[in-house]
Amino acid sequence: MPEHSSLLPRRDFLGRVVLATALLATPAPAIAASFHGPDDWDNRWLTGLTRKHRTFFDTKSWGGGEAFGYPKRYYDAMVDGYGAKPADIQVVIGLHGTAWSLALGDAAWASWQLGEVIAINDPATQARALRNVARSDDAGEPYAQTSVVAWQKRGASVLLCNNTLRRASRELAAKREERTADDVYAELRAAILPGVTLVPAMVAASALAQAKGASYVVNG
Amino acid sequence: MPTGPEDFDHRWLDTLTARYRLVYDTQALGEGIPLARASNYITACRDEYGAAPRDVQVVLALHASPMVIAFNDAAWAKYAFGERARATDPRTSKPAVRNIFASEEPGDPYAAVAVPALQRQGAIFLFCNNVMRNLASSLARRRKEAADAVRADLIAAFLPGVVLVPAVVAATAMAQERGCGYTLIN
Numbered sequence: 001m002p003e004h005s006s007l008l009p010r011r012d013f014l015g016r017v018v019l020a021t022a023l024l025a026t027p028a029p030a031i032a033a034s035f036h037g038p039d040d041w042d043n044r045w046l047t048g049l050t051r052k053h054r055t056f057f058d059t060k061s062w063g064g065g066e067a068f069g070y071p072k073r074y075y076d077a078m079v080d081g082y083g084a085k086p087a088d089i090q091v092v093i094g095l096h097g098t099a100w101s102l103a104l105g106d107a108a109w110a111s112w113q114l115g116e117v118i119a120i121n122d123p124a125t126q127a128r129a130l131r132n133v134a135r136s137d138d139a140g141e142p143y144a145q146t147s148v149v150a151w152q153k154r155g156a157s158v159l160l161c162n163n164t165l166r167r168a169s170r171e172l173a174a175k176r177e178e179r180t181a182d183d184v185y186a187e188l189r190a191a192i193l194p195g196v197t198l199v200p201a202m203v204a205a206s207a208l209a210q211a212k213g214a215s216y217v218v219n220g
Numbered sequence: 221m222p223t224g225p226e227d228f229d230h231r232w233l234d235t236l237t238a239r240y241r242l243v244y245d246t247q248a249l250g251e252g253i254p255l256a257r258a259s260n261y262i263t264a265c266r267d268e269y270g271a272a273p274r275d276v277q278v279v280l281a282l283h284a285s286p287m288v289i290a291f292n293d294a295a296w297a298k299y300a301f302g303e304r305a306r307a308t309d310p311r312t313s314k315p316a317v318r319n320i321f322a323s324e325e326p327g328d329p330y331a332a333v334a335v336p337a338l339q340r341q342g343a344i345f346l347f348c349n350n351v352m353r354n355l356a357s358s359l360a361r362r363r364k365e366a367a368d369a370v371r372a373d374l375i376a377a378f379l380p381g382v383v384l385v386p387a388v389v390a391a392t393a394m395a396q397e398r399g400c401g402y403t404l405i406n
Binding site: 055070073074076077082083216218 | 222224225228230245349350385386387389390391392393394396397402404406
């Protein structure tokens with residue numbers, strides 16, 4: 001089975017998820033409007049891709065923190081090794097594969113036990129994360145300097161693949177009888193972190209970024 | 221230790237002018253896969269697409285396991301790179317104590333695609349400074365030596381023409397800014 005053939009954990013965990021969450025299930029949110037065409041997407045990340053040094057990170061996994069840590073080595077080397085000004089550096093981090101949950105807020109992580117899904121521990125508890133440990137840049141946070149918020153403050157764009165989110169929604173819904181793929185999708189979409197952009201497909205987004213002059217790096 | 225842009229040799233970037241130029245992000249060594257892929261690219265451009273030799277340029281950005289390609293025989297023997305890379309010398313059937321990826325001697329496994337052979341065809345080999353820092357630290361701990369001394373020893377053991385860059389992730393991006401295509405080898 002290919003490594004990324006499933007976006008969810010193995011059955012032993014899923015059994016516990018079903019049991020643990022059945023009582024916690026909240027009423028399904030209304031199904032969000034479907035996307036039908038180019039006008040439905042926010043393409044400002046692409047039109048704003050104009051800085052001198054712009055690089056797209058094709059990010060398919062957490063990789064022990066490399067999802068957001070590898071771009072930091074790029075950023076630091078551009079400043080320290082190539083003398084680039086921070087204002088001239090533009091990073092785009094495209095999340096898909098098993099990295100999709102990094103784009104969601106803490107409530108979704110707790111509800112769906114997403115720390116188990118991609119095997120991330122919370123350093124504060126030494127157990128599987130029940131919150132997105134890569135979200136905040138608050139002092140003391142384990143990934144403060146490489147968090148989603150820290151990257152956004154550097155002018156980076158964080159993208160989430162809609163195909164991946166659809167697939168994850170189907171797989172999660174299949175494990176809870178009371179849920180459908182569409183209402184899980186609506187819930188997850190509402191849980192996307194502020195400033196994170198949902199794109200139609202990462203394969204297209206990465207190509208469009210390169211068409212706009214961005215360099216391309218595979219990350220994980 | 222490098223402290224700024226002036227501590228690195230960036231001239232390789234200015235040489236990226238060939239019509240067909242490609243940077244390989246080399247993260248896997250395999251059976252000399254980076255060398256074979258580079259040779260395939262050069263050969264295909266030249267023989268199948270009709271490019272003149274001077275119009276083809278390939279950059280191999282070495283990090284992860286392929287890093288051992290960058291060092292001379294003495295370093296391979298001293299630091300047991302053959303064991304680290306699980307590279308067997310066909311002469312001895314034991315872990316190599318010489319850089320078999322740089323040997324052009326007839327009968328050696330990578331003679332046709334060895335580092336010097338590719339360099340004569342315009343290939344540029346880069347070595348990641350982040351990898352150098354980690355490698356020097358780990359070897360220094362094992363050998364109970366100073367990391368700075370090991371680092372200096374390793375850099376002195378580079379094959380001719382190998383370039384130390386601040387970070388491969390940035391170097392591959394900079395190469396693309398100079399018009400290179402990008403391919404991952406993993």
